[in-house]
Amino acid sequence: MERICRQEIGYKVENSKINMNFLKKLFNKSKIQTGANNSILRQKAKEVEKITPAVLDIVKKITEIIGENRYQTPGLINIGLAASQISQSLRIIAFREWPAQNIIVLINPRITRQSKNRIVMEESCLSLPGIVVLVERAARTTVQGLDINGRKIEIRAKGFLARMIQHEIDHLDGILITDYA
Numbered sequence: 001m002e003r004i005c006r007q008e009i010g011y012k013v014e015n016s017k018i019n020m021n022f023l024k025k026l027f028n029k030s031k032i033q034t035g036a037n038n039s040i041l042r043q044k045a046k047e048v049e050k051i052t053p054a055v056l057d058i059v060k061k062i063t064e065i066i067g068e069n070r071y072q073t074p075g076l077i078n079i080g081l082a083a084s085q086i087s088q089s090l091r092i093i094a095f096r097e098w099p100a101q102n103i104i105v106l107i108n109p110r111i112t113r114q115s116k117n118r119i120v121m122e123e124s125c126l127s128l129p130g131i132v133v134l135v136e137r138a139a140r141t142t143v144q145g146l147d148i149n150g151r152k153i154e155i156r157a158k159g160f161l162a163r164m165i166q167h168e169i170d171h172l173d174g175i176l177i178t179d180y181a
């Protein structure tokens with residue numbers, strides 16, 4: 001039997017204001033796919049069948065981007081990235097939780113439970129520079145997937161983390177925040 005490691009992660013965010021000037025500077029230098037009509041971003045990403053060195057290389061690139069110093073800036077407190085945003089149409093997402101700053105990687109993530117309680121909040125996306133959209137999402141979400149060692153993990157998330165997970169999984173299905181506008 002596979003052991004499922006359960007984590008309860010969640011936090012309150014005191015300042016969710018996004019520093020747009022900072023974001024714009026960031027986009028100019030990034031290797032991230034942008035644009036609401038970008039065909040890579042609009043693809044449905046494929047399941048990862050086996051965690052190969054090539055898959056780990058994609059994971060490394062994603063975590064390098066979200067771990068970069070230029071993202072460790074007040075005003076940009078939470079960050080997530082899907083493989084499709086770096087031109088790899090595979091079901092891999094990663095996010096950095098604030099304030100813990102751990103980077104969590106999920107391969108083949110699947111939402112298994114969501115609260116009926118939904119919250120509307122402003123969201124932005126590294127692939128849509130300068131755009132902020134009000135998005136309604138489940139307040140709590142449970143997600144299952146694999147870690148980089150292929151072990152099954154389950155995360156029960158609330159708050160911003162729940163929102164980030166739903167946002168990144170949307171990317172894997174070709175959905176962008178502008179679709180909610």
Ligand SMILES: [Zn+2]
Binds near residue numbers: 124125126167
């Ligand atoms: Zn995004």
